Amino acid sequence: MSPWSFFSLLLYLKNKNYKTKFRELIPPEVNKQGPVCMNQYKWMFGVTRVPKPECDELVGGYPAKSRHIIVHAKDQIFVVEVYDSKTGARLMVSDIER
Numbered sequence: 001m002s003p004w005s006f007f008s009l010l011l012y013l014k015n016k017n018y019k020t021k022f023r024e025l026i027p028p029e030v031n032k033q034g035p036v037c038m039n040q041y042k043w044m045f046g047v048t049r050v051p052k053p054e055c056d057e058l059v060g061g062y063p064a065k066s067r068h069i070i071v072h073a074k075d076q077i078f079v080v081e082v083y084d085s086k087t088g089a090r091l092m093v094s095d096i097e098r
Contacts, residue, residue, distance in 0.1 A: 008096040 029036040047060040060066075067083035082091055
């Protein structure tokens, strides 16, 4: 499997996992103290930190409006679409690879 194929598969699975978590289709994580609040995931995806003089600001949140991800590799920046621009459907691995 090429590195790009692996990366495309990883993107597809993370995107699928993201949708599953927010539809609450999987049970919450549990540790020794009990169930963990799943609301923290809403601030892990689709959020960026904007520097401010006194305190940085988090911008974004659920549901994320972006339909792409940004990849920084070998001093280059790439925009990778993960949703179809016409239908809004999640792209399959083969489509992400292109």
